[in-house]
Amino acid sequence: MPRGHEEADRQQDADRGSDQDVIAEALRLLAELDNTPLTHMTPLFYQHGFEELRMITGDLLRVLGHDPGE
Template identity: 55%
Template sequence: MENSEEQARRPDPELASDEAAIREALQMLHEIDDTPPQQMTALFYQHWFEQLSMTTRDLLRVLGHNPDA
């Protein structure tokens, strides 16, 4: 479950513009790349798996695909 800070940062995918979805994907990659190995715990991987899933769905919508099909 996301906390209020994450919910505020993450726009509704149905309302997000194409550019916003792309910017969010790039930001996510930078955050993952900037994480030191000693901070890559099981919780880190669980969190980023969920973020990656949501971001991939957003990008699929941008590309005109239904990720739930």
Template identity: 70%
Template sequence: MAAESSEESQPLHGSIYENDQEVIEEAVRMLRELDDTPLHQMTPLFYQHGYEELRLLTLELLRILGSDPKA
């Protein structure tokens, strides 16, 4: 297993994620979970909660890509 760079292994300031790799893994996990949700479970609450989680993850992914989503 390759060693992580010091930047990737440091906790992210103001984030619930430990490092950038964890953000990416969470995004992949969430998309897989949304794809695997049966139709009968896709309620308005499901969409509201899913939107909020995706919005927060998208902000983290934009940060990783070097974009300032708050600009």
């Protein structure tokens, strides 16, 4: 991998926060989804929720040492 990619990866990891930050964000997201009233569970809610869960799952996999891009 060219050197520029390694630097970009380090910056991206720094932007995601620490492992504890990622775990805390996952817990916050799950609590937020669990506490959503039925009247707010629209197709847009599910679309947005899916994207949020997809991103946090990728971050959690990274924390566990797996590359979600593979």
